[in-house]
Each structure stands twice: as structure tokens, then as C-alpha cells.
Amino acid sequence: MYxxxxxxxxxxxxxxxxxxxxxxxxxxxxxxxxxxxxxxFGVESIEIxxxxxxEILEEIKGFTDGLRYSFEKFVCFLISAGVFDYxxxxxxxxxxxxxxxIFARNHDMFTELRKNTESVLCQPENGYTFLGQGDALxxxxxxxxxxxLAVGFTYVRPxxxxxxxxxxxxxxxLIEKCATVEEALREFKKLPVASSQNILLVDKSGxxxxxxxxxxxxxxxxxxxxxxFLAISNNFTHPDMLEYDGSPELNWYHSQTxxxxxxxxLKTGKKDYSLxxxxxxxxxxxxxxxxxERKLKFDTLWSSIARLNDLKIYRAEGNPxxxxxIQETRLDWAMNRK
Numbered sequence: 243m244y245x246x247x248x249x250x251x252x253x254x255x256x257x258x259x260x261x262x263x264x265x266x267x268x269x270x271x272x273x274x275x276x277x278x279x280x281x282x283f284g285v286e287s288i289e290i291x292x293x294x295x296x297e298i299l300e301e302i303k304g305f306t307d308g309l310r311y312s313f314e315k316f317v318c319f320l321i322s323a324g325v326f327d328y329x330x331x332x333x334x335x336x337x338x339x340x341x342x343x344i345f346a347r348n349h350d351m352f353t354e355l356r357k358n359t360e361s362v363l364c365q366p367e368n369g370y371t372f373l374g375q376g377d378a379l380x381x382x383x384x385x386x387x388x389x390x391l392a393v394g395f396t397y398v399r400p401x402x403x404x405x406x407x408x409x410x411x412x413x414x415x416l417i418e419k420c421a422t423v424e425e426a427l428r429e430f431k432k433l434p435v436a437s438s439q440n441i442l443l444v445d446k447s448g449x450x451x452x453x454x455x456x457x458x459x460x461x462x463x464x465x466x467x468x469x470x471f472l473a474i475s476n477n478f479t480h481p482d483m484l485e486y487d488g489s490p491e492l493n494w495y496h497s498q499t500x501x502x503x504x505x506x507x508l509k510t511g512k513k514d515y516s517l518x519x520x521x522x523x524x525x526x527x528x529x530x531x532x533x534x535e536r537k538l539k540f541d542t543l544w545s546s547i548a549r550l551n552d553l554k555i556y557r558a559e560g561n562p563x564x565x566x567x568i569q570e571t572r573l574d575w576a577m578n579r580k
Contacts, residue, residue, distance in 0.1 A: 247363045268550055320378055331349075334474070336444040347384050351540070362382075400456055402457060407433055517556065
């Protein structure tokens with residue numbers, strides 16, 4: 243897992259990262275192979291992105307300049323992620339009690355992508371400082387910012403798509419520009435969505451929401467029946483969104499099982515809510531959540547937990563059944579230097 247620290251303008255942050263990879267011998271020539279449909283989709287989406295999130299295009303330009311690689315090909319690769327490729331896992335949840343607000347997420351993907359994973363500290367000139375994880379270098383799949391807003395993504399296979407922002411850009415946008423759940427919900431409603439996904443939002447006040455979204459529709463879920471948790475996996479759960487779920491089967495990559503494990507643990511363990519309890523859930527101690535068969539070549543690549551009240555963050559850089567959670571201090575370090 244890469245652990246870069248990036249600071250400055252979006253172009254400068256991108257260039258620094260791209261140059262680091264270039265000097266390390268990283269090349270995308272054999273990785274990025276786009277169809278004509280993907281290229282056309284990407285070009286149309288770039289024009290939309292120029293209006294709603296031009297900063298990310300500046301960062302990608304810096305990145306590709308530093309990497310000595312085609313800007314257009316790399317943008318099209320990122321912006322079509324999740325639209326034309328259909329295999330993702332991931333489980334994410336949040337919970338709160340009188341004293342703590344906790345965010346937790348497992349990132350499940352093919353093991354061949356393990357070498358692409360990264361945890362980045364970003365300090366943009368015109369945005370909030372944040373710590374973000376991903377496997378696509380510029381976009382993010384989860385993150386926590388200086389204000390204690392956490393955002394986590396889980397993929398849902400699409401039935402349709404249209405040009406716009408993929409989940410990689412949406413998650414990054416919300417972490418970088420929003421301080422609270424309410425602000426993130428307002429900003430999300432302005433964004434043209436290309437991909438299908440669940441987005442979990444939770445802030446240090448304990449406010450929490452899930453956005454189930456695709457290019458045609460979105461709904462917002464809140465905790466029901468006075469519950470103090472939310473969870474997502476790789477299916478839509480709201481009745482109004484089921485017709486947009488393109489999963490080939492309900493329990494695709496154990497999505498339904500993982501969701502039920504998280505929900506059952508959160509329902510029955512209310513007195514145990516803590517960082518340690520989150521670790522138990524993510525590690526599979528309370529039911530199936532990361533115990534993939536080796537023959538699938540699919541695994542939990544990293545696992546993250548955070549207490550948002552004081553920005554205490556821990557991460558296991560591998561399957562949490564086998565890998566120890568280590569405290570992550572870079573966001574705290576950055577805040578102390580401000």
C-alpha cells in the first residue's frame with residue numbers, strides 16, 4: 243500500500259504523485275486498455291466534469307504529466323470505473339452511542355490489485371485536509387476529513403449508465419468539499435452520477451445517512467426505529483431502488499450475507515459499540531464478512547475503522563482476520579501543524 247502525503251494545488255499534488263510512481267518504474271501501458279465505447283463515454287464525461295469538479299481534472303493533468311502518460315486515456319479509465327467493469331465487494335457501516343461515533347469499512351477486491359492500494363494524506367489549497375483510501379490513485383473509495391466527516395462507498399452493479407461522475411470522483415468530491423452529512427447530501431444532489439453505488443455518510447455529531455444511487459435515481463436512507471447504525475454492501479436495499487440493481491444474483495460475492503452479518507451484529511451488540519467491536523465485525527468474528535475462498539482470488543485488501551469524535555483512525559493493510567490494525571496518525575499530524 244502506498245502512503246503518499248500530498249499538499250498544494252491540485253496540479254502540484256497530482257504531479258508529485260505521478261512523478262513518484264514514474265521514478266519507481268510504474269507504468270500503466272499494460273493495465274489500461276479501453277474500448278471505443280469507454281473512450282467516448284470518458285470524453286463526454288470530461289466535459290461534464292469541467293463544469294462541476296474542474297479541480298480533479300487539474301490533479302489528473304498533473305498526475306499524468308508526472309507519470310509521462312496520456313491525460314485523456316487516464317481520465318477515461320478513472321471516470322468509467324464501475325460503469326464498464328462489474329466486480330467489486332466491500333462492506334461499510336457506522337454506529338454511535340452516547341460517547342462515540344464510529345465508521346468502519348472493508349475493501350474487497352481481486353488480489354491482483356493489492357499492489358495498487360493506497361492511503362493518501364491530501365492537503366489541497368482549496369479544500370479540506372483528508373485521509374483517503376483507494377485502489378485507483380486519484381479517486382477515492384473512502385475517506386475522513388479534518389471536520390470528522392467520513393464517507394464510504396460500496397459498488398452496485400449498474401443496469402444502465404450515462405456520462406457523468408463515477409464513484410471515484412463522487413467520494414473524493416464529498417470528502418474534500420463537505421464538513422457535515424447535511425452538507426454532503428446537498429452537494430451530492432448537484433452531481434451528475436454515472437455509476438451505481440451505495441454511499442455511507444457519517445459525521446462526528448453522529449448524524450448519518452446512506453445514499454443509494456445510480457444514473458437514473460437516488461434515495462436517502464436514515465436509521466429506522468430509533469436505531470443508531472447504518473450498513474451497506476453491494477446491493478440496493480430500499481424498495482424504490484431494487485429495479486435498478488443489476489447484480490446477477492442477490493448474494494453476489496456474498497453481498498447479502500455480509501450485509502446481514504453487519505446488521506445483525508449492530509442490532510444485537512448495542513451495548514458493545516466501540517472500536518474493538520467494529521474490529522470484531524470486520525474481522526469476521528461475528529459472522530461471514532471477509533472469509534473468501536482462496537480459489538476466488540478475491541479478498542479484503544484493507545480494513546479501516548475510525549472514531550470520528552477525536553479522529554482516531556486504525557487500518558489493517560490486508561485481510562483483518564490475518565492482519566493487525568495499526569493506528570494511522572497522519573491526519574492528526576496534519577491538523578496539529580495547521
